[in-house]
Amino acid sequence: MQAFRVVLPSGTKYWTVVDEDYGVVQEADRFLRETRLARGRAESTTKAYAEGVSLFLRWCEATGRDWRTAAREMGLFMLWLKWTPGRGGKSASAVVPGPGSKPVRQEIRVNKVLTAVRMFLLHGVTERTVPGWVLEQIYEVGDTRDLPVAAQGESGGMRLRLRARHRVSEPETDIDRASDEEVVAMFKACRSARDRLTVLLLSRVGLRPGQVAGLHRSDPHLLMDARPLGCDLEGAHVHIVRRQNENGAWSKSKKPWAMPVDFLVVQAFDQYALERHERLPSGGSDFLLVNLFRPPYGDPVTTEAIGELCESLSRRAGLGRLVTPRMCRHAMASNIVDAGGTLDEVQALLGQKDPSSPRPYLHPSRARLRDAVERVPSPRLRVTEEGQ
The missing domain is CATH 1.10.443.10 (Intergrase catalytic core)
Known part of the structure; x- marks a missing residue:
């Protein structure tokens, strides 16, 4: 699996996911095309999403998991992301980092991949190609009733809110400026x-x-x-x-x-x-x-x-x-x-x-x-x- 750039007849560009034979992965393509066309996101956003989704699908293929239900083992995917180099293939199903090994992907990169995967699976739940229970695997689902009154909105009705379950703590970095x-x-x-x-x-x-x-x-x-x-x-x-x-x-x-x-x-x-x-x-x-x-x-x-x-x-x-x-x-x-x-x-x-x-x-x-x-x-x- 890998990210692949697409240029539509209209001139609009976006990134999709293709398999080893350069066949388009339809579920990923629908998600990425909708992200670009219907939601008006940047081409660079679809590239980041496509790279993240391709890693997730590659891990599922290498470990024999169905991507629709693999969210229940997202922790293992995070471990794979941290230690598996490049396009590891099926030999990367078992990851055993040695003493003193340096992570292949840093925290910020892992979090970006996880964001792409969450959006991909959320789209699948919406399209009913992914079971609804997956939503509770990737998000903590709550409502707005525990929020302060000022933060509950003007409608007065109850609304659901989602908080990502899987996220790596990123080291704090100073935001520098040019003098x-x-x-x-x-x-x-x-x-x-x-x-x-x-x-x-x-x-x-x-x-x-x-x-x-x-x-x-x-x-x-x-x-x-x-x-x-x-x-x-x-x-x-x-x-x-x-x-x-x-x-x-x-x-x-x-x-x-x-x-x-x-x-x-x-x-x-x-x-x-x-x-x-x-x-x-x-x-x-x-x-x-x-x-x-x-x-x-x-x-x-x-x-x-x-x-x-x-x-x-x-x-x-x-x-x-x-x-x-x-x-x-x-x-x-x-x-x-x-x-x-x-x-x-x-x-x-x-x-x-x-x-x-x-x-x-x-x-x-x-x-x-x-x-x-x-x-x-x-x-x-x-x-x-x-x-x-």
Whole structure:
């Protein structure tokens, strides 16, 4: 069993599971196709699910278990996941780790696989291809009656809630951020206006790589008055919209939102527009960031290319460590807070739910969001002042 990428006639891409003869595993394919098409999840999500489900089905095949009822022995599957390397085949049915052996898969990887398996089996229960009792094997099933009144919802009716039974305790890791010095060094190491704009979109605007690669030329509204463009928002801003993009770029947030940008980002947009016109007078594709220096010229950059750019800039700038796009995003959020921004402002600016609650309760005004962005000084200025 293995994960396999599928491209539909419509151009939509998702991942499925195939057997050793590359025959599609129908039950897994229905689950993964529905995840992509009906639920609108990203292609990368179906890839993660397909990899997890393929491991589960491989374990069932290797140990002679029926995948529909194997959930009653999920603990053995977790042991197999931890110690069985690669595509172990049928010889991996008995796992005996020796003294001093290192786990093949770390806790975070095991938990991701278990999440995929739970979703797969839950889909099977819904479709009635998996016995209903399996639900109690993978979830602790309860209701909302024991919750505080404020958390029971407005309907007043009883609702079921599910809590995963099988989960490995993950070691706590510090969430790091890129420092202003690192961002400035990466910015200086850029060799094109396009790369400088990319660094600012990551570290100054706080976009995810998929959101940066998915921007279209119509998304930035850099005029103070955007009404001629059919937009009633004031000031320079960028619209973040989830789309089915040909380069696979995907915005994690389902809800579109507009992100205010400051003069540094506007200048970077202007410089990139001149560079793009010089390199591609015909314009290229409708995507904002495109290939300018290697073929296929004019094609959109990919999410992977943005990660590779950060790796290259980190090395070229001599930072001594890899500064990732996620660290740049954390830098943006931290700078907003350091400049006096509030949690709800960060929440709205990053296009995410309140990190301390399952639903956002605070809604900052657009004017306050713009003020939050304008309060953050130039990273170059911050570095200069701190060096004096």
